[in-house]
Amino acid sequence: MAVANIPVLDISDPSQDEVRVARDLVEAAIEHGFIYIKNTGGDIPIDAVQGAFHLSKELFAAPLEEKQQCRIQKNNKGWAGMQYESLDPKNQRSGDFKETFNFGEFASGQPQQPIPPSITHHTSQIDTFYDHCYNLTLKLNHLLGIGLNVNPPTFFRDAHLRANGASSSILRLLYYPSLPMTTAQPEANVRAGAHSDYGSLTMLFRLPRQPGLEILLPSNKWVPVPVSPPGTGSDPAPPILVNIGDLLSYWTNGLLRSTVHRVVFNGGENSVKGETDTDARYSIAYFCHPVGTLPLTAVPSERVKGFKGKGGVKEEGEEKVLTADEHLMMRYV
Numbered sequence: 608m609a610v611a612n613i614p615v616l617d618i619s620d621p622s623q624d625e626v627r628v629a630r631d632l633v634e635a636a637i638e639h640g641f642i643y644i645k646n647t648g649g650d651i652p653i654d655a656v657q658g659a660f661h662l663s664k665e666l667f668a669a670p671l672e673e674k675q676q677c678r679i680q681k682n683n684k685g686w687a688g689m690q691y692e693s694l695d696p697k698n699q700r701s702g703d704f705k706e707t708f709n710f711g712e713f714a715s716g717q718p719q720q721p722i723p724p725s726i727t728h729h730t731s732q733i734d735t736f737y738d739h740c741y742n743l744t745l746k747l748n749h750l751l752g753i754g755l756n757v758n759p760p761t762f763f764r765d766a767h768l769r770a771n772g773a774s775s776s777i778l779r780l781l782y783y784p785s786l787p788m789t790t791a792q793p794e795a796n797v798r799a800g801a802h803s804d805y806g807s808l809t810m811l812f813r814l815p816r817q818p819g820l821e822i823l824l825p826s827n828k829w830v831p832v833p834v835s836p837p838g839t840g841s842d843p844a845p846p847i848l849v850n851i852g853d854l855l856s857y858w859t860n861g862l863l864r865s866t867v868h869r870v871v872f873n874g875g876e877n878s879v880k881g882e883t884d885t886d887a888r889y890s891i892a893y894f895c896h897p898v899g900t901l902p903l904t905a906v907p908s909e910r911v912k913g914f915k916g917k918g919g920v921k922e923e924g925e926e927k928v929l930t931a932d933e934h935l936m937m938r939y940v
């Protein structure tokens with residue numbers, strides 16, 4: 608059965624040539640919009656990832672009232688219950704079969720939002736994990752700058768630096784309960800409806816043998832994205848899946864691809880060999896956004912400027928330049 612042919616890169620191996628890795632990253636971002644980053648603990652310690660999954664299980668197992676006290680707000684932070692979100696409302700009859708909890712950035716080690724009391728003893732762990740994700744996305748943004756020959760190569764990295772202002776970046780825990788036998792109607796077959804992500808980059812952590820994610824190919828065919836692609840089976844953790852979001856695609860005139868994806872119940876015709884787990888599924892996403900007030904001016908890269916794809920930033924003087932937050936607001940409506 609066909610699976611997504613997404614390249615696996617090792618960006619934490621110091622013996623690798625940085626420019627070469629950066630170019631491979633850019634080519635994968637152009638062709639697939641998705642890239643696997645080998646996870647050998649070099650950038651994010653393996654026990655930090657495992658710890659985040661344990662914490663996630665504790666959080667979703669907390670009493671309903673505790674989670675309801677933290678309901679998601681307009682600022683996109685907090686808990687959303689089953690079928691609250693519908694990522695593909697045109698094609699879905701019911702909401703996504705999932706619960707989510709969104710963490711915004713902490714300030715001085717403290718959450719800026721209500722946290723279920725059951726997990727308050729883990730707040731510093733959440734803060735640390737958020738920071739690991741933030742730092743890895745800075746590294747990825749730097750590599751994209753190098754790979755696209757942006758002048759200066761720190762252009763994208765600087766656009767995401769906390770020191771330059773607040774961003775809408777979110778660390779999201781996701782819990783997809785197993786499907787009760789009695790609800791096996793076709794419309795219940797969606798854990799997360801078809802969508803593309805809004806920000807610049809997303810990093811996704813998954814658990815071994817917990818498949819379900821699919822991407823839509825340019826040929827309009829859905830293919831599964833294996834959790835552990837060839838070459839990663841003996842790594843201490845599955846690779847981190849990185850994908851390009853709508854903002855970065857817009858900013859690069861469509862050169863970098865923001866690929867539509869969804870999460871389905873496994874066991875269907877698209878299931879990956881050896882990945883047929885039917886339990887509840889947990890995943891963790893970090894949605895990276897630039898500094899909110901940052902104007903999305905033309906990327907100083909010949910390759911980006913020379914690419915005439917769909918949409919894209921306006922030439923100076925042509926139209927109002929959007930800020931990162933204005934771009935996000937447009938995506939919300």
Ligand SMILES: O=C(O)CCC(=O)C(=O)O
Nearest residue numbers: 781799804820870890892
């Ligand atoms: O859970 C997953 O595998 C993907 C989730 C996702 O695409 C999202 O939350 O944007």
Ligand SMILES: [Fe+2]
Nearest residue numbers: 802803804868
């Ligand atoms: Fe997504």
